[in-house]
Amino acid sequence: MSAPNEGRIIAAHGRHYSVELADGSLRKCFPRGKKTGPAVGDWVRITPQGADEGAIDAVLPRRNLLFRSDEMRSKQFAANVDQLLIVVAVEPTFSEDLLGRALTGAWSVGIEPIIILNKIDITAGLEAARERLAPTRALGVPVIELSAQDAQAVQRELAPRLAGRVNLLLGQSGMGKSTLLNTLVPDAQAATREHSTALDMGRHTTTSTRLYHLPAPGGDLIDSPGFQAFGLQHLSGEDILRGFPEFKRYIEQCRFYNCTHRHEPGCGVVGALKAGQIDPGRYALYERILAETEAARQRY
Numbered sequence: 673m674s675a676p677n678e679g680r681i682i683a684a685h686g687r688h689y690s691v692e693l694a695d696g697s698l699r700k701c702f703p704r705g706k707k708t709g710p711a712v713g714d715w716v717r718i719t720p721q722g723a724d725e726g727a728i729d730a731v732l733p734r735r736n737l738l739f740r741s742d743e744m745r746s747k748q749f750a751a752n753v754d755q756l757l758i759v760v761a762v763e764p765t766f767s768e769d770l771l772g773r774a775l776t777g778a779w780s781v782g783i784e785p786i787i788i789l790n791k792i793d794i795t796a797g798l799e800a801a802r803e804r805l806a807p808t809r810a811l812g813v814p815v816i817e818l819s820a821q822d823a824q825a826v827q828r829e830l831a832p833r834l835a836g837r838v839n840l841l842l843g844q845s846g847m848g849k850s851t852l853l854n855t856l857v858p859d860a861q862a863a864t865r866e867h868s869t870a871l872d873m874g875r876h877t878t879t880s881t882r883l884y885h886l887p888a889p890g891g892d893l894i895d896s897p898g899f900q901a902f903g904l905q906h907l908s909g910e911d912i913l914r915g916f917p918e919f920k921r922y923i924e925q926c927r928f929y930n931c932t933h934r935h936e937p938g939c940g941v942v943g944a945l946k947a948g949q950i951d952p953g954r955y956a957l958y959e960r961i962l963a964e965t966e967a968a969r970q971r972y
């Protein structure tokens with residue numbers, strides 16, 4: 673059990689945070705100082721102020737933090753995540769680049785990813801979507817096919833995998849993350865509406881990250897705004913390779929211990945690529961991420 677003045681960040685609203693305490697109560701809390709703020713999922717120690725406010729004194733040690741970073745800025749997704757639910761859909765078309773980046777980001781910090789292929793009721797594009805997921809499926813990442821609007825399917829295929837874990841929904845806008853949340857947590861409906869902006873076409877797009885408690889069999893689910901970029905310039909060469917587990921057995925064949933798997937002679941990875949044993953799209957993604965981290969290092 674956590675101490676009475678310890679709680680968890682369940683929502684981030686720019687300058688202040690919603691902190692949930694052990695007794696279930698919520699407090700609007702402000703961080704002290706100007707350090708990088710906590711993320712949703714962080715456990716914090718607070719000093720209560722007044723009836724329902726508080727100051728965040730410290731962020732307790734985290735198991736992991738998923739974030740992205742590019743030239744312009746770095747953005748935290750969530751902390752202390754057990755499982756990343758990467759949501760793609762039959763339509764609109766998803767980006768394989770962003771999918772690969774989300775996988776790399778998750779693996780680099782030890783978060784288990786699974787993919788949800790949503791909107792399988794749109795049968796016209798289903799086969800094409802499956803084909804685009806094939807290289808990822810070949811890595812052994814579970815792919816769950818469902819329709820977020822089909823409550824029975826969601827309960828059957830997804831709910832048991834979420835129990836006892838902190839799960840983060842991540843994906844491009846319009847893939848159906850919030851729809852899934854609303855199917856899993858019927859009480860969330862009001863909150864989603866409250867925290868989203870109605871656009872023309874009656875579309876609701878999520879504007880802030882928030883953690884919800886799932887009904888039985890349980891677990892926590894974090895909904896997040898759709899992303900359009902997933903820079904990984906903070907990763908080391910080793911971190912990146914953790915994002916490409918299919919390279920591992922070929923790396924053992926590289927001539928040089930410090931091989932970067934691009935132009936070096938005797939590279940096992942390049943050999944496997946030429947022999948058709950490594951997917952060219954995955955290899956191209958590796959090259960892009962590596963180039964990005966090198967460019968970042970030259971700037972500093």
Ligand SMILES: Nc1nc2c(ncn2[C@@H]2O[C@H](COP(=O)(O)OP(=O)(O)OP(=O)(O)O)[C@@H](O)[C@H]2O)c(=O)[nH]1
Pocket residue numbers: 790791792793794818819820821822843844845846847848849850851852875876877878879896897898899
């Ligand atoms: N046909 C079909 N439409 C769906 C399904 N799931 C979601 N949608 C629709 O897809 C649109 C986008 O759904 P959202 O849940 O708002 O998507 P999101 O991923 O939360 O989007 P952002 O908050 O912008 O990141 C809505 O119009 C949903 O009704 C599905 O299983 N089938």
Ligand SMILES: [Mg+2]
Pocket residue numbers: 849850851876877878896897898
């Ligand atoms: Mg949403």
Ligand SMILES: [Zn+2]
Pocket residue numbers: 923926927931932933934936938939940941942
């Ligand atoms: Zn190599």
